[in-house]
Amino acid sequence: MEKTETLEDFYLTKVKGMPENLKKEIGHFNVFKLDDFVGKKAKPVPYSRKDFYKISLIIGKNKVHYADKIIIIEEQALLFANPQIPYNCEQIDEIQTGYFCIFTEAFFNQFGNLKDYPLFQPAGNPIISISTEEAELFKKLFLKMFEEINSDYAFKYDAIRNLVFDVIHSALKTQPSATSLYNKSNAVVRVSSLFMELLERQFPIESIAQQITFRSPSAFANQLNIHVNHLNKALKETTGKTTSQIIAERITQEAKILLKQTNWNINEIASCLGFEELSHFINFFKKEVQLSPKAYRIS
Numbered sequence: 001m002e003k004t005e006t007l008e009d010f011y012l013t014k015v016k017g018m019p020e021n022l023k024k025e026i027g028h029f030n031v032f033k034l035d036d037f038v039g040k041k042a043k044p045v046p047y048s049r050k051d052f053y054k055i056s057l058i059i060g061k062n063k064v065h066y067a068d069k070i071i072i073i074e075e076q077a078l079l080f081a082n083p084q085i086p087y088n089c090e091q092i093d094e095i096q097t098g099y100f101c102i103f104t105e106a107f108f109n110q111f112g113n114l115k116d117y118p119l120f121q122p123a124g125n126p127i128i129s130i131s132t133e134e135a136e137l138f139k140k141l142f143l144k145m146f147e148e149i150n151s152d153y154a155f156k157y158d159a160i161r162n163l164v165f166d167v168i169h170s171a172l173k174t175q176p177s178a179t180s181l182y183n184k185s186n187a188v189v190r191v192s193s194l195f196m197e198l199l200e201r202q203f204p205i206e207s208i209a210q211q212i213t214f215r216s217p218s219a220f221a222n223q224l225n226i227h228v229n230h231l232n233k234a235l236k237e238t239t240g241k242t243t244s245q246i247i248a249e250r251i252t253q254e255a256k257i258l259l260k261q262t263n264w265n266i267n268e269i270a271s272c273l274g275f276e277e278l279s280h281f282i283n284f285f286k287k288e289v290q291l292s293p294k295a296y297r298i299s
Helices: 007-015 132-149 156-173 176-183 186-200 217-224 228-239 243-261 266-272 278-289 293-298
Strands: 029-033 053-059 062-066 069-073 076-081 087-091 097-103 127-129
Touching (some): 186 217, 186 228, 217 228, 217 243, 228 243, 266 278
Antiparallel strands (some): 053 097, 062 069, 076 127
């Protein structure tokens, strides 16, 4: 797998210039026209993790490689990318247009937790297909971002945060099932959010010296200082899944990424994912994927 793309990498390789205050900022935000980054002369985007968030309005047929999935955008869609999951976008049509914004988690410090939103969760659906009419509405929000970032308004970044949240909430409203989380009690949502944050804090795995710490429901419950039955109930109510299912799905997702995108041996991958015995990892992977890790790697 390609190394994680940093903001500095993005500006040096794609924008050909570095903002003067990039390393001095507490949090970073910028917005771009997609047209300037696509076309026959555009460099292919490597499949990799990025150390920043990205929201794209994509108009044109594309193939998106996201984690272990391949998703086709037929006409227009929104792509919500987060630092935990590697991805790239491969244009199919020559004619492409749209917009995208990039930002760091620090840009939203004290303004909300991005990881609470299903669109930015690794198990969530990062691509929202939209109609032509909806695309026009999102286009207006991106154009407003350009207007704000180029203005002299003293509180322009607060206004930009509101616009980003407008994009997120408008996208969620097109997917009613994704908003069911917000119909639950605050206590249940909080337990689920704390669990997901603790789970995601262990990823991505970027070195064979790295190893996840929590792999069982009881380990998470102990860390959160709640009974495991309470944790299971909260997650079942908000996600429809058990704690064990969510943990297994996330470990499987990371295993697939490491098997396909690194040259680490299977024993090293098993160790990183918290398996003390290689046989335990092989049996786990076969149960989840119906293939052995070796067979999946060469498939």
